[in-house]
Amino acid sequence: MSIILDHVSYVYDADTNMPVKALDDVNLVINDGEFIGLIGHTGSGKSTLVQHLNGLMKATSGTIYYNGEDIYDNDYNKKELRSKVGLVFQYPEHQLFEVDVFTDVCFGPKNLGWDDKKVQLKAYEALKMVGIEDEYFYQSPFDLSGGQKRRVAIAGVLAMSPEVLVLDEPTAGLDPKGRDELLNKISELRRTTGMTVVLVSHSMEDVANYVDRIVVMNKGRIMYDDVPSEVFKNYKELEEVGLAAPQVTYIMHALNDAGLKVDCDVTTINEAANEIVKALKGRK
Amino acid sequence: MLRDITLGQYYQSDSVIHRLDPRVKLLGTVAFVVSLFLSDYFLGYLVAILFLAICVELSTVPFKFIVKGMKTIVFLLIITVVCNLLFTTGTTVVSFWKVTITVEGIRMAFMMALRLSLLILGSSIMTLTTTPNNLTDGMESVMSPLKKIRVPVHEISMMMSIALRFIPILLEETDKIMKAQIARGADFETGGLIKRAKALIPLLVPLFISAFRRANDLALAMEARCYRGGEHRTKMKPLKYRKRDGIAYGILVIYIAAVIIVGKFGIPVGGFVW
Ligand SMILES: Nc1ncnc2c1ncn2[C@@H]1O[C@H](COP(=O)(O)OP(=O)(O)OP(=O)(O)O)[C@@H](O)[C@H]1O
Ligand SMILES: [Mg+2]
Numbered sequence: 001m002s003i004i005l006d007h008v009s010y011v012y013d014a015d016t017n018m019p020v021k022a023l024d025d026v027n028l029v030i031n032d033g034e035f036i037g038l039i040g041h042t043g044s045g046k047s048t049l050v051q052h053l054n055g056l057m058k059a060t061s062g063t064i065y066y067n068g069e070d071i072y073d074n075d076y077n078k079k080e081l082r083s084k085v086g087l088v089f090q091y092p093e094h095q096l097f098e099v100d101v102f103t104d105v106c107f108g109p110k111n112l113g114w115d116d117k118k119v120q121l122k123a124y125e126a127l128k129m130v131g132i133e134d135e136y137f138y139q140s141p142f143d144l145s146g147g148q149k150r151r152v153a154i155a156g157v158l159a160m161s162p163e164v165l166v167l168d169e170p171t172a173g174l175d176p177k178g179r180d181e182l183l184n185k186i187s188e189l190r191r192t193t194g195m196t197v198v199l200v201s202h203s204m205e206d207v208a209n210y211v212d213r214i215v216v217m218n219k220g221r222i223m224y225d226d227v228p229s230e231v232f233k234n235y236k237e238l239e240e241v242g243l244a245a246p247q248v249t250y251i252m253h254a255l256n257d258a259g260l261k262v263d264c265d266v267t268t269i270n271e272a273a274n275e276i277v278k279a280l281k282g283r284k
Numbered sequence: 285m286l287r288d289i290t291l292g293q294y295y296q297s298d299s300v301i302h303r304l305d306p307r308v309k310l311l312g313t314v315a316f317v318v319s320l321f322l323s324d325y326f327l328g329y330l331v332a333i334l335f336l337a338i339c340v341e342l343s344t345v346p347f348k349f350i351v352k353g354m355k356t357i358v359f360l361l362i363i364t365v366v367c368n369l370l371f372t373t374g375t376t377v378v379s380f381w382k383v384t385i386t387v388e389g390i391r392m393a394f395m396m397a398l399r400l401s402l403l404i405l406g407s408s409i410m411t412l413t414t415t416p417n418n419l420t421d422g423m424e425s426v427m428s429p430l431k432k433i434r435v436p437v438h439e440i441s442m443m444m445s446i447a448l449r450f451i452p453i454l455l456e457e458t459d460k461i462m463k464a465q466i467a468r469g470a471d472f473e474t475g476g477l478i479k480r481a482k483a484l485i486p487l488l489v490p491l492f493i494s495a496f497r498r499a500n501d502l503a504l505a506m507e508a509r510c511y512r513g514g515e516h517r518t519k520m521k522p523l524k525y526r527k528r529d530g531i532a533y534g535i536l537v538i539y540i541a542a543v544i545i546v547g548k549f550g551i552p553v554g555g556f557v558w
Contacts, residue, residue: 111469
């Protein structure tokens with residue numbers, strides 16, 4: 001069970017005099033149950049890439065396999081693919097339209113042709129998963145706060161019980177608290193359900209604490225694809241393409257340069273704190 | 285998907301036509317449209333076709349791209365042709381069931397289709413080679429004599445430029461929302477009329493909300509910059525005629541004269557003068 005991208009390229013405006021090569025020979029394997037962070041500077045092709053994962057966009061060249069089947073085959077069921085690979089767009093709150101929160105979340109599962117009981121059950125579960133309380137269920141989605149709207153929109157996709165959840169910059173425009181809450185929720189969700197999650201972001205800080213693998217994109221190409229600590233080793237190169245490693249990486253390297261022998265591969269604040277304490281104790 | 289609508293869209297390039305003053309292109313388009321009604325015979329249209337072909341060639345916009353925009357009017361074209369074919373009286377060519385097709389009908393249908401296509405093609409050359417901003421600047425300048433009779437020229441052109449500016453934005457937005465709803469299993473392509481109309485609700489509601497939000501933001505931004513209408517506003521890039529614009533006006537005059545003269549002659553083919 002996996003998604004395989006085989007030499008995928010995509011060109012926008014191919015028939016004009018200014019074609020934009022948004023994806024350039026992308027090879028990627030997304031395994032079952034993985035938590036992947038897809039990182040790249042603005043315009044590096046992240047959104048374009050994720051729209052290929054559920055067949056919304058068709059690659060100019062290359063093939064995509066979902067569970068071993070070519071999704072561009074004529075008789076491939078695209079609709080089913082879209083329910084299996086749930087895609088939450090950038091600013092998903094802009095797609096809300098129903099009279100109340102609960103009905104809006106029901107939209108997705110209803111489209112899958114499930115019976116009412118299952119639809120409502122799934123919608124309820126999804127809203128609970130993203131932490132929306134019952135009291136909001138029958139409010140207009142437009143009366144909610146920005147962060148709540150976004151959670152409702154994410155619930156709208158979750159309610160379709162996807163096997164793979166793809167989130168395009170879910171934290172864009174949220175305050176630090178809203179961001180941490182949302183990321184914690186996603187992380188928890190993935191722990192409890194075991195689904196595959198692809199998290200798009202342009203902030204290493206955001207993903208470093210959560211994901212088990214980071215894919216760095218630059219100008220439509222995959223630049224790095226490795227576990228976080230390995231990727232952050234290239235923090236100088238990352239800066240050159242407009243990205244930055246987490247603060248922790250910089251601090252650890254600075255400490256190391258100043259003569260305190262610490263392990264620079266740690267990625268989270270907690271690990272770093274432990275590491276520093278250990279190093280200081282060792283010195284005494 | 286929606287990005288295929290090229291009617292009224294700007295095509296970036298750096299051709300002679302692109303560099304012409306927007307007023308030349310505006311008046312030129314008006315002249316071209318008028319010229320289509322000046323000649324009674326096919327030869328006059330041949331001149332128009334030739335003129336248009338040269339403009340297209342000079343504009344460096346790929347012909348394929350222009351034709352893509354024509355797709356939207358195919359329906360209109362078909363109706364015109366069918367109506368003219370069926371409802372023109374004259375010498376019968378064929379007649380079956382209750383339908384009679386006449387020589388005059390064929391001629392009319394052909395001429396009208398030609399006229400309509402040329403009209404659309406001609407005006408798309410203008411919009412394809414002129415940025416919306418330039419276009420409305422040109423319009424404001426061309427219409428400025430109307431200020432004397434208290435027509436709010438500046439306000440009209442401001443509204444136009446905002447509307448034009450918003451078309452691609454809203455198209456893009458539509459595309460995005462459509463994709464987002466398709467990702468949630470929405471189906472815009474199958475089903476009967478009612479089902480399809482209903483399927484549009486998840487698209488239209490967010491679209492309207494977003495349009496209002498954008499309008500609101502824009503109004504706020506304009507107010508924050510103390511925008512308050514036409515009087516005493518100066519332009520960052522005032523329109524200025526150059527030598528090539530003079531030449532273009534000259535060519536236009538020659539073109540109109542050619543259409544008038546050539547349009548007087550018809551070629552007799554198939555029992556009728558074309
Ligand atoms: N609809 C479009 N038409 C033409 N070009 C586009 C379109 N959408 C994106 N592009 C171009 O494709 C490239 C990749 O865009 P994409 O939206 O995938 O980037 P991104 O990594 O998601 O950026 P961001 O972080 O800003 O969301 C960019 O150069 C962009 O200009
Ligand atoms: Mg993006």
